[in-house]
Amino acid sequence: MLQRVLRPIVAEFQPDWPVLSAADRATVREASLSDTVRAIRGAPPHFRAAVTLLALAAAAAMAVRGTAAGLGGPFRSFERLVRSLTLLSVFEHPAVKDALRVERGPDRQARMRALRADGVLR
Numbered sequence: 001m002l003q004r005v006l007r008p009i010v011a012e013f014q015p016d017w018p019v020l021s022a023a024d025r026a027t028v029r030e031a032s033l034s035d036t037v038r039a040i041r042g043a044p045p046h047f048r049a050a051v052t053l054l055a056l057a058a059a060a061a062m063a064v065r066g067t068a069a070g071l072g073g074p075f076r077s078f079e080r081l082v083r084s085l086t087l088l089s090v091f092e093h094p095a096v097k098d099a100l101r102v103e104r105g106p107d108r109q110a111r112m113r114a115l116r117a118d119g120v121l122r
Helices: 002-013 022-043 043-063 075-092 094-100 105-117
Strands: none
Touching: 002 022, 002 043, 002 075, 022 043, 022 075, 043 075, 043 094, 075 094
């Protein structure tokens, strides 16, 4: 249920940048939705219940207003939580990292080890 309720909210909070193919964008969207739901499900029960209730209310407001952003009140914290989880998941996705040309951890580690071996770094 939580995944179904959060799907349009997470989709709204996903950035349009960087430019990705339609297939990559769909993959990133599903991965960020899955990551966001997994993070919320891993929270303590009282927190998870509050977030679920706020998600239901935000989904109802989204049906009326057309957006879940800028609801104010207790929704401000909910929006910040979901937006933060979504953006973190999006920008950590390998397809987005490739589009941004971000050096991956193992590649960076190998480069740094080579620099240390050459005496450039200590």
